[in-house]
Amino acid sequence: MHCYQLSPHVYLESFDEDVVMLVADRDALITVNQAAAQVFILARESVGDGAFNRNDCINFLVEHYELTRPDAEVQMLALLGFALNHGLVLKRRAA
DSSP: OEEEEEOTTEEEEEETTEEEEEEGGGTEEEEEEHHHHHHHHHHHHHHTTOEEOHHHHHHHHHHHHOOOHHHHHHHHHHHHHHHHHHTSEEEEEOO
């Protein structure tokens, strides 16, 4: 089973309506809106450096964004896909 970890190399800088996310270990800049940045910030506060799996991600979305479980499953796939592709989340092999 795969588990994930938030990258420790992400830094955020806010500008009016947008947030620039620097993924330092990839030398990449990603511009997102405030709402998207808040998801990352809240996730960082919730899991810190710890590992999480897909079910944890779904539970996080249900708890913090009041989504139904089926809607949270869809959002989880979209969020993890985006985050993995941009280096915001790292894939780890569970022990």
